[in-house]
Amino acid sequence: MTRSLYAPEFARLTSVQPVTELEKLFTIELPSGKSLGHEPGQFVMLSIPGVGEAPISITSSPSRSNGTFDLCVRKMGDVTGVLHGLQEGAMVGIRGPFGHGFPIDEMRGKDMLFAPGGLGLAPLRSLINQVLDEREDFGRVIILYGAKRPAELLFRDELDQWAARDDVEFHVTVDRGEDDWEGNVGVITTLFPKVSIDPHETIAVTCGPPIMYRFVLMEMLGKGIPENHIYLSLERRMKCGVGKCGHCQINGLYCCQSGPVFTYDQIKNVPEAL
Amino acid sequence: MSLRILDKGAIAPLVSGLMADYAHQGGVVIGPQARRSMFAFAPLTTPAELRLDYNTSILSPKTVLQPPRERLATIHLGETPSVESNVEATPTVIFGVHTCDLRAIQLLDKAFSVDYPDPHYIARREKTLIVSLECLQPCDENSFCKDMGTLEADEGYDLHLTDIGDAYTVHVGTEKGAALLDKYADARPANDADVKKLEAAVGAKWSRFKNHLEFDASELPSLMATAYEHPLWEELGERCFACGSCTNVCPTCYCFDVSDTISLDLAESVRERNWDSCQLDKFATVADGHNFRQARANRQKHRFFRKGKYIYEQLGMLGCVGCGRCVRTCLTHISIVDGWNTIHSSKQEVAK
Numbered sequence: 001m002t003r004s005l006y007a008p009e010f011a012r013l014t015s016v017q018p019v020t021e022l023e024k025l026f027t028i029e030l031p032s033g034k035s036l037g038h039e040p041g042q043f044v045m046l047s048i049p050g051v052g053e054a055p056i057s058i059t060s061s062p063s064r065s066n067g068t069f070d071l072c073v074r075k076m077g078d079v080t081g082v083l084h085g086l087q088e089g090a091m092v093g094i095r096g097p098f099g100h101g102f103p104i105d106e107m108r109g110k111d112m113l114f115a116p117g118g119l120g121l122a123p124l125r126s127l128i129n130q131v132l133d134e135r136e137d138f139g140r141v142i143i144l145y146g147a148k149r150p151a152e153l154l155f156r157d158e159l160d161q162w163a164a165r166d167d168v169e170f171h172v173t174v175d176r177g178e179d180d181w182e183g184n185v186g187v188i189t190t191l192f193p194k195v196s197i198d199p200h201e202t203i204a205v206t207c208g209p210p211i212m213y214r215f216v217l218m219e220m221l222g223k224g225i226p227e228n229h230i231y232l233s234l235e236r237r238m239k240c241g242v243g244k245c246g247h248c249q250i251n252g253l254y255c256c257q258s259g260p261v262f263t264y265d266q267i268k269n270v271p272e273a274l
Numbered sequence: 275m276s277l278r279i280l281d282k283g284a285i286a287p288l289v290s291g292l293m294a295d296y297a298h299q300g301g302v303v304i305g306p307q308a309r310r311s312m313f314a315f316a317p318l319t320t321p322a323e324l325r326l327d328y329n330t331s332i333l334s335p336k337t338v339l340q341p342p343r344e345r346l347a348t349i350h351l352g353e354t355p356s357v358e359s360n361v362e363a364t365p366t367v368i369f370g371v372h373t374c375d376l377r378a379i380q381l382l383d384k385a386f387s388v389d390y391p392d393p394h395y396i397a398r399r400e401k402t403l404i405v406s407l408e409c410l411q412p413c414d415e416n417s418f419c420k421d422m423g424t425l426e427a428d429e430g431y432d433l434h435l436t437d438i439g440d441a442y443t444v445h446v447g448t449e450k451g452a453a454l455l456d457k458y459a460d461a462r463p464a465n466d467a468d469v470k471k472l473e474a475a476v477g478a479k480w481s482r483f484k485n486h487l488e489f490d491a492s493e494l495p496s497l498m499a500t501a502y503e504h505p506l507w508e509e510l511g512e513r514c515f516a517c518g519s520c521t522n523v524c525p526t527c528y529c530f531d532v533s534d535t536i537s538l539d540l541a542e543s544v545r546e547r548n549w550d551s552c553q554l555d556k557f558a559t560v561a562d563g564h565n566f567r568q569a570r571a572n573r574q575k576h577r578f579f580r581k582g583k584y585i586y587e588q589l590g591m592l593g594c595v596g597c598g599r600c601v602r603t604c605l606t607h608i609s610i611v612d613g614w615n616t617i618h619s620s621k622q623e624v625a626k
Binding site (some may be wrong): 239 | 349351385389394397534535566580
């Protein structure tokens, strides 16, 4: 019988790790060791039987797939609420990968400036780790990361590793500090003056809550980075992932098909985008 | 293809023969039927129910090709869940499709075939024959098919009927249509007198239909490009109840929701799709509660833009066929034609 475009494939959770109070990292293995075959920045539709389906960006880099992939998920809605209660060994439905990710081949040879905000690190991490795994193909790697408070910083161990590397310029800030926080305090835009860049050699990449884009873009454009060298990953409601159901439409664009990764150039005249 | 003649008296036996054969294969013959003072497309139980004299239907024949509620997959639960795809279609004939709705079906065909072809729609469409019907009288004052270029059709049907008095001319559009006609009716080839009658019937109809749009519909995409900040949207937003009636009755609206429901015995989870509407509050809301189209003004604007611009850019066809259903149905009398005319006259004002 013809397979439904909307039929998930069942995959096993091989590991469930807490990331913060709100997020967990789920490692997922497709049946018979099949590779997901994703590009950095793409997403899957994840489903829990009887509960529903939600779009989730893939946080693991294709360069580290090993037959599994990782989703970093905040406990937020119906699907993610139930997902957070699942243990290692449980089965979840997967469709995808879907959408346009980051065109990494067009980024080779350039300096990379990453500016994730909050949970926006999850999708960017797939690209960051691939860039770090193929480090010699890229120029400078600059990561400016902002979160609301220290407890909301994702992947603390990995952040420490990035901070310790000589070939990564890593700056982190929180909107509000806490007692044991000795680092930067302030919104993410306060990190931009700490780095100087060659705008014509730099690719900038950002993802974060809707409110953040305007301000981060002003910083990136202010540094002179060309509009078609600024990449954003956008979030929308999605029910199909394949450009039919209409929920993710951003004016005339289907986020699930043309995105979720866009250049600023592509969306600057699309009023619903930002 | 060829032009044939079907006496009016031959319609009932044709439908009757079709109904018997289709019932035998688990199929269905659908046609417009009276529902109090209105009409609806539904399975025929006797040929007498078929009302080819209907003015318009409450819902379009879209309901047959994209049902309001449709099972997509069944997940059999257990240690390792197994997934069953529910791509099912029964042989169907839709009788009496007006040419506006015929164009809408052509649009749905494109929408469900591009990029990722949708097997559910395609399976159903492949098993569906369409017998369309030429409109000789306007259905009411709300339709604007003439403006949208859908008052005639030369493709998209298997058979196309035109009333020429005591008989119908039948344009045969496909091999399947020809086979149907040959099997269930004795439709003789048209002669010169029939062709004259057809030309007279069609020729006389155009003056009965009024133009409602004050400009050429082909200008819509470029006109809409100028209208994003128009005050009209706020005005419509204040009137709109966000009930979703306009999109439910629209023959070209195909947005849907997907939901998973678990059975009471916990043995299976059923994935279904249901019609959804960009006019409803939560349509563009993400998990953290952020709604990308919160204001009703923006939701109405989105509908007008889909119909006049976005779908055209994606599929090469305007998203509106001028059937008038949304205008007829709106509780607060929001009219897409009036809206477009308002935008057009503002543009003329600016030009002066």
